[in-house]
Amino acid sequence: MSELTIVRVFDAPRELVFRAWTDPAHLASWFGPHGFVASETSTDPRPGGAWHSRITSAEHGVDRRVSGVYREVSAPSRLVFTFRWQHPEDEVGETLVTIDLAELAGKTSMTFHQAPFPDTxxxxxxxxxxxxxxxxxxxxLEDLK
Incomplete structure (x- = not known):
C-alpha cells in the first residue's frame, strides 16, 4: 500500500488555514484540482461529523462527489478525516487524511498525509x-487575509 505526504508552508496564520479546511464556503473556493469547481460543499467539523463536496469540470467531462467523516478535530492544529470518492468505478476505497498545522513565524507549516492507496x-x-x-x-488565503 502506498502513502502520500505533502509538506507545504502557507503565508497565513494557522487559524486561517484551519478555517479554510473547515468552513464550507472557504473549502469550496479551493478544493479540487485546477480546472474543477467545487459545489454542494458542507462540513460538520467535529468527531463523527460528515463532510462532502462535488467537483466538476466541463473541460474534462468530470462530475464527482467525495465525502468522509471527521475522526479528530483539534482547532487550529489538527484534522483527521476519512476520504472516499462516491462513484462506482472508484478503486481507491476509503483513505484517511491527517493534516497537522504548525505555526512558523506568522506562517503555517502544513503536513498533509493520506493513506492507504492501492498502488503508486x-x-x-x-x-x-x-x-x-x-x-x-x-x-x-491571500484573499482572506
Whole structure:
C-alpha cells in the first residue's frame, strides 16, 4: 500500500488555514484540482461529523462527489478525516487524511498525509490533484487575509 505526504508552508496564520479546511464556503473556493469547481460543499467539523463536496469540470467531462467523516478535530492544529470518492468505478476505497498545522513565524507549516492507496499510480494521481488544489488554497488565503 502506498502513502502520500505533502509538506507545504502557507503565508497565513494557522487559524486561517484551519478555517479554510473547515468552513464550507472557504473549502469550496479551493478544493479540487485546477480546472474543477467545487459545489454542494458542507462540513460538520467535529468527531463523527460528515463532510462532502462535488467537483466538476466541463473541460474534462468530470462530475464527482467525495465525502468522509471527521475522526479528530483539534482547532487550529489538527484534522483527521476519512476520504472516499462516491462513484462506482472508484478503486481507491476509503483513505484517511491527517493534516497537522504548525505555526512558523506568522506562517503555517502544513503536513498533509493520506493513506492507504492501492498502488503508486493512484497515489500519484492524488498527489497531482492535491498540489494544484493547494496552489488555489494559497490564493484563497491571500484573499482572506
Amino acid at each position: 499510480a493512484e497515489r500519484d494521481g492524488h498527489l497531482d490533484g492535491w498540489q494544484s488544489g493547494f496552489e488555489d488554497l494559497d490564493k484563497t
